[in-house]
Amino acid sequence: MTFRSEEKFVEIPEVSDDGVRNLTIHRIEELTLKLIEEISSRTFPKLTYKEARKGGRIAELEDSVGQFRDRQTDARNLNDCALDLLTSFDSSKSLSWIVDDEETPPNDIAQNPVNKDLESEKDPDASRSITVDFRRKNSRKNLALLVTLMSYVHKMLINRTSKTRRSLYYELQSERNSAGLAKNQRILDTAVNHVASLLECSPWELGFTATSKGLVYGDLSLTFSKEDLVSCEVAGGVLIPQNVNRVTSARTSARYVLVVEKDAVFQRLIGEECTQYLNCILVTGKGYPDVNTRMLVNFLGNKLKLPVYVLVDADPFGIEIMCIYRFGSATRSREDRQLAFPDARWIGIHPSEFSALGLSSKPLVASDKAKIAGLKSRGYVDETILDQLQLLQAGKVDIEAVAGLSNRFLTTVYLSSKISTENYL
Structure with a gap:
């Protein structure tokens, strides 16, 4: 593909x-x-x-x-x-x-x-x-x-x-x-x-x-005001620069950005040659994203006009991380125009697809239930996300469960089919 x-x-x-x-x-x-x-x-x-x-x-x-x-x-x-x-x-x-x-x-x-x-x-x-x-x-x-x-x-x-x-x-x-x-x-x-x-x-x-923790990998070159060049095609990914707001030029032939929740999944996708197969740029915030990671995703979406897809665990905390990339965080409203990217789309994992994928879910714990209740009360959570949160009450699934269905399943089957059919929220 x-x-x-x-x-x-x-x-x-x-x-x-x-x-x-x-x-x-x-x-x-x-x-x-x-x-x-x-x-x-x-x-x-x-x-x-x-x-x-x-x-x-x-x-x-x-x-x-x-x-x-x-x-x-x-x-x-x-x-x-x-x-x-x-x-x-x-x-x-x-x-x-x-x-x-x-x-x-x-x-x-x-x-x-x-x-x-x-x-x-x-x-x-x-x-x-x-x-x-x-x-x-x-x-x-x-x-x-x-x-x-x-x-x-x-x-x-x-x-x-x-x-x-x-x-x-x-x-x-x-x-x-x-x-x-x-x-x-x-x-x-x-x-x-x-x-x-x-x-x-x-x-x-x-x-x-802030010391960066996020990583980026793929066909992307960033030039900064002092003519420093950062190439993102380095094995294992490169640390996201601290001064994304100082970028003076950017070059890529990638078709879109794939943001993944966890470093383990990020490294797995690199091993599956996801960036070549899907022609994308991979980004991870290693859990809850820091400012530099969110600023880069915003930059790639707004300046390079690339579609942004977010892949997270089908659990309340993964959904919250997706919302941070998309809608911003609760205490940084002043900066959200530089950090949030509302056009980002949630590509998975969706609670509504557990049955179709033949996945067995894990039961929720008290902290999961409390987080779901909190998410439901947030003004930016629309009906589509609310429906998924309701389905999530039955149990949660992580990305690794999907990735383990077969060799390179995440890259060649799951992600490629969802992108080609526009099956995202």
Whole structure:
């Protein structure tokens, strides 16, 4: 079934980020001046902003900061000054992340400061008000972490540099004043997302990059602004670049993109020569996809105009992963135009085809049932997906069960027939 198509080549004009960069620098300076003013007057500082679920993100301060715009202060030292003032307060004063709604108990964020990136099942369209209040228990450390991160962002934006979140974590641990601010990487990642909400920008616009985990394989070449060329025809696949938004040109003769949930299936398809047989580009996020993987899928669909098909396990978590690629995640609504690809199609595995394939399903566990209930409540889940979720109540099947039906069955029979007959959702 190998079909070679005409090679596609697209050039993407470079877009200056000076506007966003300058605005973010300005916001950091305003926020820091506000903190300095409040702390210097012995007022407990408090920041309030909104973290959107799916309805858009608005960042706001409880008090206006306009009065500080003309203040003559060395901007490069603002954050250090604010952090010094924070540490001058009595150590018995502390604060915590406060989720100002009835659905989430006030201590949940403090006790579990992890960005699950998918929650808000009760009301996925609602934004939540976050208050960092110095009078709240445990909030002192969080405010110090916010100010520390803004200090890093401020320096990186001015110097036009960047660093990975992982290297930032180790750097914080090595500094005496910041060693206890983030006990683990997940807490730091959550704090970075809070800073992005506070500054009304995307996390990657702060200068922090996430270490890529996703892989891409197939007939695809990407050129970046510094004339760096990445060829994706490397055995086992190549790590998805961190700076997909910096691609200046791309070349491929592939006909479409096949996104697979798991690395094991990705490697199996490479072994079955799927990219040659189906003339496709393979992508995997190795489970729940990171930002770089989602950004690449969006790029291939929007810029190269390639159809995107998503292959996941027929279980609630696989269906959720498919929805992330297609509709976006619950807490990144601001960035979904660069991350989600609504035209992506769910090619399998569908619960409705278990019988036709002669597959025996596994019973659901409690977490599966809870996830199904959560998925059904999400606004983007249409009737077609709801029907599959209903059928899924009878049991689940993984991709490997289909792949094991016969030699190269996944590539030469299952995927090829579904694409040729347009049997996808």
